[in-house]
Amino acid sequence: MVADTHAEQPALTPGSSRRTAQEPPPQAVMGLLNYITATSLDEDYAHVSEQRRRSGDVTQKRRPGTVGMAVLAVFGVLVATAAVQTSRNADQSASSRASLVSQVNARADVLDRQRTTAQELQREITALGDAQLASTTEGRSLESRLNRLGVLTGATAARGPGVQVVVDDAPGAKSPKFMVQAPDLQKLANGLWTVGAEAVAVNGQRLTSLSAIRDAGSAITANYVSLRPPYTVSAIGNPKRMGADLLDTSGGQTWATLQSFGLKFDVNTEDNMLLPAAKRVALRYAHEPERRRP
């Protein structure tokens, strides 16, 4: 097919009667790819053989001579060198990758060790602080205040009785109407706060004053961590009253409505739950009490 394109390409067939002298050159008419294919053989070969035939040169020098052999030898050297070079570089890049991997592993080990050390030191600091506070009356009152604030702000883990609300999408839900949405979870959490919860967590994510329950794509996130249904909202507080009181809040009423759509909404009391501490909150603002200043 390809070799015949010379004959098939109308622009290359000379002497057509309709064609004028101003006919554009073949490369302009044929399109780039066709032109490349049609002239894949260097035109010089045809040109030189045409010249030779015209000049009546009968000494047909059609075999490669010593010059051709030399050029082919150069070509061989070129190919061999390129191949050798490539395989050599491949070895190099493989070994450098291996050394990078071992470096990464070594650094990860160091990081692990330092994390452990940091945790140990943190525990030590807490223990020393507790001991310091427990040694004075003022310190003890401060400590109890600290514990209370720690629970309320989510800085420390909280343990105690409370209620556990398990909510989930309606079975086989296809439309968002029958699925738990972030605002529904927000209303539920706010309802629990309203009825006196001291600490609230959604699927193990402790809610603080800085937490957000949001839609992120198809998932709901709390503290920027994706949650998977079913959603378990745990709240520490008075287990006898919170469950009943919750239904009187607007959040509870929203969920009563949602329940009629087939969404799951179970409230259970728990005797002892452990809610984890929220992720460490970075201290952004602090000031020394006035009276301590010199």
Added chain:
Amino acid sequence: MIAAIGLLIGVLAGLLLQPDVPIWLEPYLPIAVVAALDAVFGALRAFLDGIFDDKVFVVSFVSNVLIAALIVYLGDKLGVGGQLSTGVIVVLGIRIFSNVAAIRRHIFHA
């Protein structure tokens, strides 16, 4: 025959001597090889067509290699080395394929 001997000598010399390519020449070696390959297949097709000429072969080989390397060099300097290399490879690849197709027809008469 003489061509095959030349090629063999070249490959053996390259493998045995393993010449060190200077670092500045390294990026141009692969593209030079592809350009040389195009010239060699063109020569083989011309040989089978009965219009082979030593001088044309030498000139086309040297100019192919030099121009390909020059284009890549220029592209590197202009910051479009990768794109220009791709362009050169595409054009040379098309030429190689159509030349090989012609050679195949010569050998198998199909």
